[in-house]
Amino acid sequence: MTRPPGVTGAVDLEFRGRVLTEDGVVLRRVAVSGGRVVTVESLSGQSPTVAHDADSTVIELADDEVLLPGLVDTHVHVNEPGRTAWEGFATATRAAAAGGVTTLVDMPLNSIPATTSVPALEVKRAAAQGAVAVDVGFWGGAVPASLGGLAALHAAGVYGFKCFLLDSGVPEFPALSATQLREAMGEIAAFDGLLVVHAEDPDVIAAHAVPHTTRYAEFLGSRPVEAELRAIDTVLAAARATGCRTHIVHLSAADALPTLAAARADGVRVTVETCPHYLTLAAERVGDGQTAFKCCPPVRDAANADRLWQGLVDGVVDVVVSDHSPATADLKLLAEGDFGAAWGGIASLQLGLPLVWTAARERGLGLEDVVRWMASGPADLVGLAGRGRVAVGSPADLVVLAPEEEHVVDAARLRHRNPVSPYDGQRLRGMVRRTYLAGRPVTDQTTAGRLLRREETS
Incomplete structure (x- = not known):
């Protein structure tokens, strides 16, 4: 048996039972030593190929359980420091672990300071130090003031750069103009970094603005499909001109899929994500005043969701990540029901796996598909090797998952800091029973997560 580099000593943990591997869900023995997997072998009766410690732990998975890799969520707004009342590293990472997420990458905005410089990154890392239950990496921010300094942030270990093409909703993270977008892409392409873009066109949004409304149909009309399509055209043109690796975050408009597929076929280095809310919610089922459902871009109709699912199956959409964007209940204006003024964001970090699995299962898709979109795909996107x-x-x-176990979402019992969820009361399949980080069980008291830097992720 050849061990992974740097791993010595006997096995200290072993799982036996159904395991999701590259061969699908199969009976396997999975041995762990020094925080790494050292064997994945058949359970056909042969003796293990590696020695066990005298006090090693053997876990026999129940008949209804499957061992999965931990999910990787590359789109999480932790909001600490500065807006810790919205979330925070302790609560976000506990929610992540409860939902089977073992690695997350924190977005650069909604915290104060925003992660747009090396000193701001160090402030963020200091806030997270000793507080995280899972491993955490960081995005940097591309804003007008950070242009020219992105290489320094890259060298400091961020996984890429987030930018907006329109008002981000917070003053410390201004948008890039079309000219500045090209400037940022040229700078990032020089060191082969990654730019991730919130793609809605500011002029289209301004032309359709509805400052106050309790009607979801009016809010939906204020963020039309055209805004995404025009912005994506802008992004693709800049990516084609500069050669920059580019990622479209939280795609909502399925009408953009043919354009994105064609650009990729032409050699444009573009990848795409969508989110559980765009796949599992539908505008037809959002009642007037139900601002827990507000996000930007918005949840569109069920037919649009069907096409996003097809985009995943076809490989045009690469990954599914949460865009966990929480806020305090007062900012969601739940009593007023004002979609125009409420904070736009959905907190779903703990629920992503059962949400996507429930819907995928109903469509005849398998756990291997869900794990590809929510674990290996996001890991590969940002270079989280292995x-x-x-x-x-x-x-x-x-992660030990009971894929057929049903449960009803109770927003008050989620580990997110604020109990606001459009999924409250929804019945889902798939219960995360246990989560392990580097071979150690994660509990509500765990603070053993590592702060990751790009290229130091093993």
Whole structure:
């Protein structure tokens, strides 16, 4: 048996039972030593190929359980420091672990300061130090004031750069103009970094603005499909001109899929994500005044969701991540029901796996599809080598899931800081029973997560 580099000693943890591997869900023995997977072998009766410690732990999975790789969520707004009342590293990472997420990458905005400079990154890392239950990496921000300094942030270990093409909603993170977008892309392309873009066109949004409304149909009309399509055209033109690796975050408008597929076929280096809310919610089922459902871009109709699912199946959409964007209940204006003024964001970090699995299962898709979109795909997107899969040499970040167990969402019992969820009362399949980080069980008291830097993720 060849061990992964740097791993010595006997096995200290072993799982036996159904395991999701590259061969699908199969009976396997998965041995862990030093925080890494050291064997994945058949349970056909042969003796283990590696030695066990005298006090090693053997976990026999129940008949209704499957061992999965920990999910990787590359779109999480933790909001600390500065807006910790909205979320925070302790609550966000506990919610992540409860939902089977073992690695997350924190977005650069909604915290104060925003992560747009190396000193701001160090402030963010200091706030997270000793507080995280899972591993955490960081995005940098591309704003007008940070242009020219992105290489320094890249060298400091961020996984890429987030930008907006319109008002972000917070003053410390202004948008890039079309000219500045090209400037940022040229700068990032020089060191082969990654730019991730909130793609809605500011002129289209301004032309359709509805400052106050309790009607969801009016809010939906204020963020039309055209805004995404025009912005994506702008992004693709700049990516084609500069060669910059580019990622479209939280795609809502399925009408953009043919354009994105064609650009990729032409050699444009573009990838795409969508989110559980765009796949599992539908405008037809959002009642007037139900501002818990507000996000930007918005939840569109069920037919649009069907096409996003097809985009995943076809490989045009690469990954599914949460865009966990929480806020305090007062900012959601739940009593007033004003979609125009309420904070736009959905908190779903703990619920992503059962949400997507429930809907995927109904469509005849498998756990292997869900894990590809929510674990190995996001890991590969940002260069988190070896994560998101159960394989020899990978970190022993593992999740025990009961895929058929049903449960009803109770927003008050979620580990998110604020109990606001459009999924409250929804019945889902898939219960995360245990989560392991580097082979250690994660509890509400765990603070053993690491703060990751790009290229230092093993």
